[in-house]
Amino acid sequence: MGNSNDLRSKSLWMDIEVAPDARPLEGDQACDVIIAGSGIAGISTGYELALKGLAVMIVDRGRIAGGITARTTAHLAPLCDDLTSEMIKLRGEEISRAFYESQAAAVDRIEAVQKREAIDCDFRRLDGYLFQALNTDSKIIDDELDAVRKVGAPVHRLVGVPLAHCGNQHALRYPRQATFHPLKYLKGLAEIIEAKGGVFYSETIVREIEERKDGSVAAKTDSGVITAKAAVVATNSPIVDTLALHTKMAPYRTYAMAFAIKRGAIPDALYWDTLDPYHYVRLQPGEGAADTLIVGGADHKSGEADDADLRFEALEAWARNLIPAAKNVTHRWSGQVLDTIDYAGFIGRNPGSQNIYVHTGDSGQGMTHGVAGSLINSALILGDTAKWQEVYEPTRKTPSGIGNFVRENLTAVKNFAEYLAPGELKSLDDLKPGQGAVVRQGLSKIAAYRGKDGALHARSAACTHIGCHLHWNSFETCWDCPCHGSQFAVDGTALNAPAVSALADVKTGD
The missing domain is CATH 3.50.50.60 (FAD/NAD(P)-binding domain)
Known part of the structure; x- marks a missing residue:
């Protein structure tokens, strides 16, 4: 494993x-x-x-x-990730206020624990900025200002954030956000x-x-x-x-990149824009006069895209446009988020x-x-x-x-219909070293991966949770389940819940 x-x-x-x-x-x-x-x-x-x-x-x-x-990416931000204005629409002001208070209490708890237990984890309080994305309407900022005030969170409206080309962008500043090394x-x-x-x-x-x-x-x-x-x-x-x-949940994949950056190139703060999906930015202290800039975004429903390189290119272009001081890329990774209906x-x-x-x-x-x-x-x-x-x-x-x-549960309906479709390749012989694909074998679908050494790994393409049709994730070199977020290694091992059992082995004659 x-x-x-x-x-x-x-x-x-x-x-x-x-x-x-x-x-x-x-x-x-x-x-x-x-x-x-x-x-x-x-x-x-x-x-x-x-x-x-x-x-x-x-x-x-x-x-x-x-x-x-x-x-x-370890943002410690107490306000609703999908906008407080949207949460109020779904659950009302009282519950939305309690949500904010509970999330703020979580940040307070981290601060108190790391101080009391003397845990050196780079914890620090800082401002957070929600800023109007370039070429978009500022109304979202106005709506969010009203919503954040309703739940009792401190907020200040301003024009301009300390990123390139953003001097005239409308923004909200949230005091007492935080971040740390998780x-x-x-x-x-x-x-x-x-x-x-x-x-x-x-x-x-x-x-x-x-x-x-x-x-x-x-x-x-x-x-x-x-x-x-x-x-x-x-x-x-x-x-x-x-x-x-x-x-009542749906899995989404999100992407993150880390860049070297000179300390002080941008103020140490949290930044999000108003796009959907949005970009999110923070700094991590480094050695000497160097820090690390972390940029994330480019989300999509898990299993519904296999184009990580394009998404990283878009993230990098966005980052270098707004933060020209970003230097070489040091890390690229992705993670999975489970979004609930509210x-x-x-x-x-x-x-x-x-x-x-x-x-x-x-x-x-x-x-x-x-x-x-x-x-x-x-x-x-x-x-x-x-x-x-x-x-x-x-x-x-x-x-x-x-x-x-x-909307989210339509994924499962569409997913099971994929069992009737042809495979992505006509034959296992067409599978190149380092490539994964679903191949039909009679009435069954095979999740097949050929290692760079030429060895074939063939497993059932049915998730062991409830049987959804798996999709290949070439960036993470694993199989994703679009229905509920299970992931499997190329040898069939379950990597992520809800699945606990390995994919069934398949005889191919290869």
């Missing part, structure tokens, strides 16, 4: 090893709380519970903190969890979590069962429901469960969602009052979001 994962892109953060002593689970274990998933949601929840004296075990299918959290922060949390008796298990796939009649839970893996009083499923996309939550995640008791809790649907704000979720789920597990629970309640209905619900 490690070799297959090595084919994927690497972000700016991935050289930091979190919980380096973590090992695969061997044999049955017991604890107070089992947490599946070691991103910011899982580790932050483990930290909150460990502080209260609970014995926690955090399990991940890969390396600790090596999943989607390691593919963030894996340095999680490394610090992991050390504290371990010091308090918590345990990390890496390279261990949780295949099922069941709730027993006595109220206990059991997490089943190939190498043992972990029994606990409660379980938290923080696997980005949940592994405990087939449809209850997945039909922009807030699903956090709390898993529908139909008593002691299984879920965290999913971060909608592009994984860092703040992850920490807000840790405060909510830890409070519920401890029997305390969980502030903001109504905002993120997994069983909630959002009638005004029905348009988003229908």
Whole structure:
């Protein structure tokens, strides 16, 4: 599995090893709380519970903190990623205000924890700027100003932001935003969890979590069962429901680039424009007089495009136009975002469960969602009052979001129809080294990849979650499921939830 994962892109953060002593689970274990998933949601929840004296075990299918959290750009921005004005349309002012307050509390919590625990993670408070994209209407700025004021967030309207060609662009400035190095922060949390008796298990796939009649839970893996009083499923996309939550979310792929830049070339701040999909920008401190400029955007529905090079070219052109001081490109990577129908995640008791809790649907704000979720789920597990629970309640209905619900679920309908279509290549013989494609073999579709050494990897093209038709992702060298966000390595290994099982092997005679 490690070799297959090595084919994927690497972000700016991935050289930091979190919980380096973590090992695969061997044999049955017991604890107070089992947490599946070691991103910011899982580790932050483990930290909150460990502080209260609970014995926690955090399990991940890969390396600790090596999943989607390691593919963030780490903006700590409390306002709705998809515009506060849009959230108010769907959920009203009261819930939108509570959403902002919970996300702001998450930033406050990160600030307090890194200070109290002396975690050197480059945390800093700074301004955020939402600015009018070139050649677009400024009305969106006016609408957003009104909406942000309604939820009680500090905001200032101005003309001009410190980027090239943007001196006359209308903008909003949001004070007290923040940013940090996410894996340095999680490394610090992991050390504290371990010091308090918590345990990390890496390279261990949780295949099922069941709730027993006595109220206990059991997490089943190939190498043992972990029994606990409660379980938290923080696997980005949940592994405990087939449809209850997945039909209210959609996976999107987003792209990020890092450039070398001289310190002071642009003010240290967060920047977003008003395009759809929008661009987002921040700085990361470097060595000496050098910093790193991080630019992201160019999103698309997962599996519905395989043109990463073109998207990176567009991102780079946009960045160099507005930030001429950007130098050479140092990193390129992509990540997957789960957008919900109403922009807030699903956090709390898993529908139909008593002691299984879920965290999913971060909608592009994984860092703040992850920490807000840790405060909510830890409070519920401890029997305390969980502030903001109504905002993120997994069983909630959002009638005004029905348009988003229908639109996003059309993906699955269209996807299953692809099984009737011809393959992308007529024959496996047409598959070139380093290429992946879906090939028809009789009544079946094969997800085929030919390694650069000429070796053929042939697996079923049906996702092991609910059977959706997979698409090739040439940039990440993996198979994407457009329906619910599962990903698979070229050898069939499941890389990303909700799928936990590997793709079925296929005999080809090659």
